[in-house]
Amino acid sequence: MSTTLSRYAVAMSALALLLAGSAFAAGPAAHGSILAALWKWTPFLLGGFGFNLVISALSMLIGTALGFALGLGLIARGRLMRAACGFVMNLFRNAPRLVLLFMCMFLIPFKLSLFGTTVPLPGWEKAVFGMSLAVMANVAEILRGAVQSIPTAQWESAESLAFSRFQTLWSIILPQCLKRMIPPWMSLYSIITMDTVLVSVLGVGEVMTLTGEALASENNDRLLLPFYGYVLVWFFLYCYPIGLWTARLERRYAVK
Amino acid sequence: MDPVAAWFRWLDDAHGINFTVAYDAFDRARFLRGLLMTIELSVSSIVLSLIIGAVGAGMARARNPILRGCVYWIVQFFRNTPPLAQLYFFFFGLNSVLVTHGANGLPQPLVGNVAWAILSLSLFAGAHNVELFRAGIEAVPATMLEAAESLGYSRFGTYRHIILPLAFRISLPAVNNNLVNLVKTTSVAYAIAVPEMLYVSNQIWSDSLNVPEMMLLLLVCYLALVGILVRFMGWWERALRVPGFGA
Amino acid sequence: MVHRVTNEILVEIRDVHKSFGKIEVLRGVSMNVTRGEVVCIIGPSGSGKSTLLRCINGLAPIDRGTIKVVGFDVPSLKTDAQKIPLRKAVAIVFQQYNLFPHKTALENIMMAPVQVLKEDRAEVEARARALLRKVRLDGKENAYPGELSGGQQQRVAIARALAMRPQLILFDEVTAALDPETVKEVLTTIRELVDDGLTCILVTHEMRFAAEVADLVCFTDGGVIVEQGTPDQLFKAAEQERTRTFLSQIL
Secondary structure: OOHHHHHHHHHHHHHHHHHHHHHHHHHOOOOOHHHHHHHHHHHHHHHHHHHHHHHHHHHHHHHHHHHHHHHHHHHOOOOHEEEEEHHHHHHHHOOOOOHHHHHHHHHHOOOEEEEEEEEEEOOHHHHHHHHHHHHHHHHHHHHHHHHHHOOHHHHHHHHHHOOOOOHHHHHHHHHHOOOOOOOHHHHHHHHHHHHHHHHHHHHOOHHHHHHHHHHHHHHOOHHHHHHHHHHHHHHHHHHHHHHOOOOOOOHHHHOO | HHHHHHHHHHHHHEEEEEEHHHHHHHHHHHHHHHHHHHHHHHHHHHHHHHHHHHHHHOOOOOOOHHHHHHHHHHHHHHOOOOHHHHHHHHHHHHHOOOOOOOOOOOEEOOOOOOHHHHHHHHHHHHHHHHHHHHHHOOOOOOHHHHHHHOOOOOOHHHHHHHHHHHHHHHHHHHHHHHHHHHHHHHHHHHOOOOOOOHHHHHHHHHOOOOHHHHHHHHHHHHHHHHHHHHHHHHHHHHOOOOOOOOO | OOOOOOOOOEEEEEEEEEEOOOOEEEEEEEEEEEOOOEEEEOOOEEEOOHHHHHHHHOOOHHHHHHEOOOOOOOOOOOOOHHHHHHHHHHHOOOOOOOOOOOOHHHHHHHHHHHEEEEEEEHHHHHHHHHHHHHOOOOOOOOOOOOHOOHHHHHHHHHHHHOOOOOOOOEEEOOOOOOOOOHHHHHHHHHHHHHHHHEEEEEEOOOHHHHHHOEEEEEEEEOOOOEEEEEEEHHHHOOOOOHHHHHHHHHH
């Protein structure tokens, strides 16, 4: 744990230096004002970053639930079911996430009429749905991989003890799978959080869009490098510890 | 081509399913150029990222701790930040610093958007490759290194002739995964107006208002590209396979 | 059995000490090997036998003492380039064969002379084929190590060592990982090399083989050479108590 913390501390100080350095690159007289500009816009941008985290959390929540269902379909006994779920999974895994987002933004209507009430669907909700589809496909694959990594001996002993397939899955296989699924799931969370910036391309207001707005408002070319660097730093500070934690969990849960 | 084009025109007239790419030469040309650009981005980035991966993994074994540290932090940086943000940083950020002046005296960016896209994507995938190659290198048995050293191979010679070929074979499945991801990630070049598939599809559906059809075509094309890459990688894996090793 | 007796000292080891961290593995080892001599080193595990071999060909650095091999002062060779003449002169065959799995048998033998010594490829190939014939593996030139049995792999490893045209070969328990039938084919190959006059240092558990081929047998225990002598002297009339105890457990 101490090496992790010390690594993180080194990372933060290095990034602070990088930021200061990029401010210096813009010219000696400017660096004071650049840091001031960054500081001024920080609360605004932080709000945007928070929205990214919300989008990613919701997508992971919905996508994981759907992914479990899809994953169970992937390991089903019926060949047709497996093929159908496999097709769905491959479709949403092999399509670029930006394309999935475009699909959802353009194809889902901007309001939904259900039972006489009209539900407006703002852009960000459609984006969440799009991300959830990607999460669903990946979680299904993670689940399948975890189930396949359980030795067949487990299935055989359960069967010889007269467990039904459903009971075997529920009481024996899935509980063991959960631990193995955590590192790749955390890795997926990190990736999805980073991918939430894609929604900026579709006009949803999150940290990248807000950065663009801030830069437009300041109208100073020397701020381009520091501001975009700033956003990178935030993502790094958030995702790097997740990566370290994931690696630690992977080692702890390593399949012997 | 004519009967096919005619059928698609009928499809539009009769059912409103409008695949302009099938019957309109201009749209078709546009889309094919976009497809070609995606392929160009993919191939260039794949090759460059593999080179970056091999060189980076080699540098990560350097005796100099400063060099090792640099490689570690650069890799971590590219792995833990969004590729789109990296692209903006390079294209908007670095371009504002690396300014030259064109023939008419007005400032021009030094590097164009396609070049930045390839560079950014290669670094992104290359950083992942460094990690994967490193894992492969660690999996090469230490006894192999002893044998190489006792035959007189230098550190570099051992890396080049023995470690790298073996590590490459070991890490190939994971690297293939990464390269598939790279092909999908080329779509972010849309954001800096690189005319790849998604960008031209956007142009086409803005003109012809056939979003669902273009989406379908786009999906099919990406699935096809990924499928071809996977098949090629499988062939490569089999070609490199050595009997009795790894299997 | 005494071979062509020469007086030229190929290996001179004086008071070598080596530790791995806190554990002292070699505590003052001294011995001489003359050209044409066959030396067998026996002893319990952990007595430092394999470490000694690795110090002789420069794979492991020593803490104290001198090692002179074929005129080279081994501890003073620091860079890879400096070590190349030593690598030419001294070859080693490992217990785990350590063939490169991504190359065929022929390529394994040819690799180092071509890439490290920069010798002419055609010449090296002819020599490699002759060596494969010598270890009775002609026909297996294009086989990968994964397709060969343990004994066959070990013989390819011996051929690979010979391709460097060494003056001295070190064998590190080369039959320990093989099953009894294949042990014999490897020992036969080593015996032919010995009959050809090659200087060898063998770390081995095969006492009968040692008794047949060795000029000198050294018994090591606890990081020192406890006793050394001809096979007759050591196996039949060992002077030290520790030697007798060890031999009674083995024989």
